[in-house]
Structure formats: C-alpha cells, structure tokens
Amino acid sequence: MRISVDIDESILAEVMALTGESQKSPALSKAIVEFVYRRRAQEFGRLIREGAFDYPSPSLVAEEDPANPVPPLTED
Numbered sequence: 001m002r003i004s005v006d007i008d009e010s011i012l013a014e015v016m017a018l019t020g021e022s023q024k025s026p027a028l029s030k031a032i033v034e035f036v037y038r039r040r041a042q043e044f045g046r047l048i049r050e051g052a053f054d055y056p057s058p059s060l061v062a063e064e065d066p067a068n069p070v071p072p073l074t075e076d
Contacts, residue, residue: 012024021027
C-alpha cells in the first residue's frame with residue numbers, strides 16, 4: 001500500500017542506518033514490521049506473566065492421551 005507521511009529527516013536517516021537499507025520505503029517497511037513483532041511479543045509475554053496459558057503439570061497428564069499426542073515431560 002502506498003501512503004504519504006511526514007517524517008523528520010534525521011529520524012528517517014537513523015531508521016535507514018539501523019535497518020541497513022539505502023532506500024526509504026524498504027527501511028520504513030522493515031521498521032514497521034519489527035515494531036509490530038515487538039508489540040506482539042510484549043503482549044505474549046504479558047499473557048504468560050498473567051497466567052493466560054494454564055498447562056497441567058506433567059503428573060496430571062495421562063500417559064497415552066489421544067487428545068494430547070505430546071508425551072509428558074520427565075522430571076530430572
């Protein structure tokens with residue numbers, strides 16, 4: 001998608017230097033993609049810290065559960 005934006009020249013130069021791109025459009029595209037990935041990672045980390053993913057302990061998982069083909073972890 002083509003858009004027009006006003007970006008400070010010094011910031012744009014820094015984005016180009018950080019991404020290693022010599023052209024403006026690819027540099028901005030890389031920066032935007034990385035921004036989105038980082039925000040998604042932050043959100044995933046927040047969900048993990050808040051306990052959104054509640055997995056049963058290995059001792060509670062049946063040895064051969066067809067609904068869970070992944071073998072339980074062994075405690076060392």
